[in-house]
Ligand code: GH3
Ligand code: MG
Ligand code: MG
């Protein structure tokens with residue numbers, strides 16, 4: 001693993017003793033950007049504002065026990081991976097065990113040894129940054145930088161569950177580039193890759209709400225998830241995407257029938273109050289996409 005740290009590591013020091021805070025700051029300010037919290041309440045409010053990459057946590061806080069703070073952080077999906085380094089003057093074995101039992105990554109004894117503290121902090125930061133990078137790579141399609149199929153299937157399942165529970169509509173779009181084999185055959189795979197990237201930009205640009213998701217579903221197949229979107233809404237988005245891909249005017253090999261690159265589109269909507277699972281939703285959208293291919297491509301079907 002590369003041990004170089006990004007310059008932007010965010011470190012949160014949680015301690016109510018000004019002299020300890022000062023010594024921690026002297027060490028940590030060389031490693032990253034440091035923020036401070038004195039209480040558990042402040043800690044959670046600062047973390048919700050911005051997630052740190054490392055937390056140095058005192059055990060005796062004015063309003064809570066540090067171990068309970070750590071337990072809470074480790075129970076929340078959004079914070080559970082952030083490494084926690086417990087700062088303690090307790091030295092007994094039972095205490096050490098309880099530090100690890102609540103999910104802390106390590107502990108440091110007071111009085112502090114600055115070099116040991118710096119070394120441990122850097123090790124945890126390096127692992128955390130590597131973990132975040134791997135997580136991002138595991139979710140991203142490298143060619144188009146869109147989410148990959150794994151992310152899409154995961155989110156489709158959870159968003160359908162939510163839509164079903166809250167009786168909200170939800171829509172799904174499947175898209176497939178028309179005659180892409182011929183495009184590759186004519187221009188080569190490198191141009192084919194560039195075409196996939198250009199078309200992907202249209203998909204991303206067509207998505208306006210923060211909860212929407214675009215993914216590369218397979219080779220030249222893409223999927224869009226639109227929570228809280230009904231049949232009328234998905235129809236507008238699908239048609240906008242189809243028209244915008246055509247408007248890119250990427251010349252296609254087969255000039256006579258298909259002068260430019262286009263996409264065929266299939267949509268599925270789960271209306272308010274209806275219940276549908278991920279496999280059925282995908283199958284319906286896929287069937288609609290097949291229908292678009294059947295009707296001559298470059299069109300939208302439901
Ligand atoms: P249709 O209109 O019926 O969808 O025809 P098509 O030619 O697009 O479909 P087909 O499934 O026959 O071919 C898909 C092509 O997409 C074949 C494959 O080489 C190409 N493809 C898939 N992934 C990539 C990729 O990552 N890069 C490039 N350049 N081409 C890809
Ligand atoms: Mg204290
Ligand atoms: Mg295909």
Ligand code: MG
Pocket residue numbers: 176177178179180181220
């Ligand atoms: Mg195709």
Ligand code: MG
Pocket residue numbers: none
């Ligand atoms: Mg085909």
